[in-house]
Amino acid sequence: MGFDSPHTCYLAGGQSGRIQPQKERSIKSFQEARKMKNIYEIMKEFGIEIPEDKKEGFDKAWKENYRTKAEFEKAAAKRDEYKQSLEDVQGKLEDFEKVDVEDLQNQVKTLTADLQKEKEERAAEESRRALEKTVDTFMGDKKFVNSLTADSIRGKLMEELDKDTAKGKSIEDIFKGLITDKDGNQIPNIVVDEGQQKAEQNKAKFTTKFTGTGNGGMTKDDFRKLSLDERTKLKQSDPELYEAMRK
Numbered sequence: 001m002g003f004d005s006p007h008t009c010y011l012a013g014g015q016s017g018r019i020q021p022q023k024e025r026s027i028k029s030f031q032e033a034r035k036m037k038n039i040y041e042i043m044k045e046f047g048i049e050i051p052e053d054k055k056e057g058f059d060k061a062w063k064e065n066y067r068t069k070a071e072f073e074k075a076a077a078k079r080d081e082y083k084q085s086l087e088d089v090q091g092k093l094e095d096f097e098k099v100d101v102e103d104l105q106n107q108v109k110t111l112t113a114d115l116q117k118e119k120e121e122r123a124a125e126e127s128r129r130a131l132e133k134t135v136d137t138f139m140g141d142k143k144f145v146n147s148l149t150a151d152s153i154r155g156k157l158m159e160e161l162d163k164d165t166a167k168g169k170s171i172e173d174i175f176k177g178l179i180t181d182k183d184g185n186q187i188p189n190i191v192v193d194e195g196q197q198k199a200e201q202n203k204a205k206f207t208t209k210f211t212g213t214g215n216g217g218m219t220k221d222d223f224r225k226l227s228l229d230e231r232t233k234l235k236q237s238d239p240e241l242y243e244a245m246r247k
Contacts, residue, residue: 143192
């Protein structure tokens with residue numbers, strides 16, 4: 001089958017004929033689909049490459065949670081179709097009083113219900129996207145022990161925020177409920193304990209600064225200039241040096 005124009009094709013036997021509108025749309029959709037980038041090509045442009053053994057799980061995850069551009073445009077087209085059909089039927093009711101009014105009224109009811117359902121689905125989708133953005137912003141500065149734990153907490157936080165029980169609670173309160181036990185103590189191996197991490201860093205810092213031969217270059221005059229907090233850290237990291245300096 002060959003094409004002379006966007007709307008004419010050659011049928012079997014050399015005859016030319018007009019392509020039906022439905023076929024035109026199918027051809028257009030096929031042509032547009034060929035232009036769309038593969039998600040892996042897009043990610044690769046940003047320096048992200050999914051290993052072959054991970055692609056199956058990745059495909060399953062993003063197809064369950066995200067709409068492609070084609071799906072989004074399809075949903076929008078369906079909404080416009082419902083709206084146009086409803087307007088057409090309502091116009092017939094006004095123009096033809098002797099037509100089978102009951103049948104047209106039933107069509108109006110059906111189309112109205114379909115349009116309402118589509119609006120509700122779109123509103124739910126927009127609400128979910130807004131919630132995802134809120135959660136991503138909130139978790140942006142949170143440090144987790146690993147990415148799997150971060151993903152798990154993110155999913156649980158989304159679920160809790162979507163429940164009626166979340167009303168009146170802040171996202172911070174709900175998050176704390178996920179990472180602490182009933183006594184309010186932080187559950188281990190979820191988020192990085194920044195206090196402990198800082199203490200370890202300070203310990204390493206003082207150990208490096210004050211250990212070595214002699215006093216590590218520290219004089220009693222240096223010691224007297226230390227703040228109370230610095231002296232406490234020195235005492236914890238090097239008790240012997242601390243005692244020597246304070247005498």
